[in-house]
Amino acid sequence: MANLKDNNWSSKLGFVLAASGSAVGLGNIWRFPYLVAENGGGTFIFLYFLCSLGIALAILLAEFTLGRMLGQNMFTAFNNKTGRFLLNGMPIVVSTTILSFYFVVCGWIVFYFVQSLTGQISYSTNDSEYYNLIFKSLLASPFILTLCTCIFIFLTIFINYKGVVQGVERTNLFLLPMLFIILIIMILRVLTLEGASEGVKYVFSFDYNYVTSKALMAALGQAFFSLSIGIGTMLIYSSYVKKDYNLKSSATYTVLIGSGIGIFTSLLIIPAVFAFNYDPNSGPGLTFITLPAVFANLKFGFIFAALLFLIMGMAAITSTISLVEAAVPALANLFKLTRKQAILCYAAICVVISTIQGLAFNKFSGFTIFGKNTFDFAGNFSDYLLTFGAFIVCIVVGWILPKAVAINEVTNNGTVPFKLVKVWLFILKYIAPSVIIIIVSNMIFKVL
Ligand code: PHE
Secondary structure: OOOOOOOOOOOHHHHHHHHHHHHOOHHHHHHHHHHHHHOOOHHHHHHHHHHHHHHHHHHHHHHHHHHHHHHHHHHHOOOOHHHHHHHHHHHHHHHHHHHHHHHHHHHHHHHHHHHHHOOOOOOOOOOHHHHHHHHHHHHOOHHHHHHHHHHHHHHHHHHHHHOHHHHHHHHHHHHHHHHHHHHHHHHHHHHOOOOHHHHHHHHOOOOHHHOOHHHHHHHHHHHHHHOOOOOOHHHHHHHOOOOOOOHHHHHHHHHHHHHHHHHHHHHHHHHHHHHOOOOOOOOOHHHHHHHHHHHOOOOOHHHHHHHHHHHHHHHHHHHHHHHHHHHHHHHHHHOOOOHHHHHHHHHHHHHHHHHHHHHOOOOOOOOEEOOEEHHHHHHHHHHHHHHHHHHHHHHHHHHHOOHHHHHHHHOOOOOOOOOOHHHHHHHHHHHHHHHHHHHHHHHHHHHO
């Protein structure tokens, strides 16, 4: 039976799917395919796997361990005011930074989904210039951007408001399998296209020349973002976990599902783009400009387009609810609110911040921070925040927490076998922090 009072997940599957839902998002469906296309196809997938399994998995497990150990008191761990303020302020700042641009992209998805379904985007021409204009006119229209973004915020908040089990867990239980089924159907259709096999070859190709430090950095950054590491989301989700759940297998499934969906999406998008000789290297515009042109070549292309935007929306909402979930307990604790009051306040914050972000493309386009508009800046800044968060997790579990305590928690007091426990701690203590320091230096170097 669901333990609603304590906000615990009602089942192990519920927890794994919620964590996977947080992982599977725009990072896997929108960003991953264009990173694959830009960084040498299969080579990038290989590097991404290396980073996911070699580093991100260890940090994710550390977050799960820490989250369950601290439980729902994690935000009251400090007695002094400054400590409390920092502890609660961090998740709010981090979630809000990510959501500020994430909700805007979700708004684009709402727009494209509705326009595709209602025939407003006709899919009768395969000239990408037509789709380019649609995208540009969307960005130039503050009202439509705000409206679509607010629709997505409303849907997200509605789920959070219903509660952890009734809202978050149920949504993931339903949406993730659905997403997977639709994805498979679409892949099967695309793979029957003439010329698609070239794209498949590219997705599985390996070329040493693409193993560059730039690709490695992109792979690691993508592994962190797409697995929701370092943000606090996974800490919160695991604070709802019961003591007898196997954290190690939950973390492994989450990584496999998260990275698997990214690879599946690449298998959908890249072969489709290859089959009709478009350029897969169109960066962030791949999904919103190139793909619609690709769909125009298919019979009933508008249905495929609508389905793609539907699965993007499904993936995105399972992530946005997790980001809201990370900010809400902190907000409630900081301002002594109930969960529901905190959710409503946070909804208002999201509306304001995302509206401002939507204006970054039109009314406020002249306003820049470090030469970037606020939308791009929030994207880059969140990379730093999550890397910093991941670093803190490594230090806390690898260096500060007594070894025996960490091992007891991760093995459920010795009842779950964990042969690689020493390797796990070694990665957390030495490898992951060193790699993070190298990436951050590289990121700062690039900024300069
Ligand atoms: N993992 C999500 C994605 O791939 C993004 C996210 C980051 C969600 C951090 C929650 C926390 O889109």
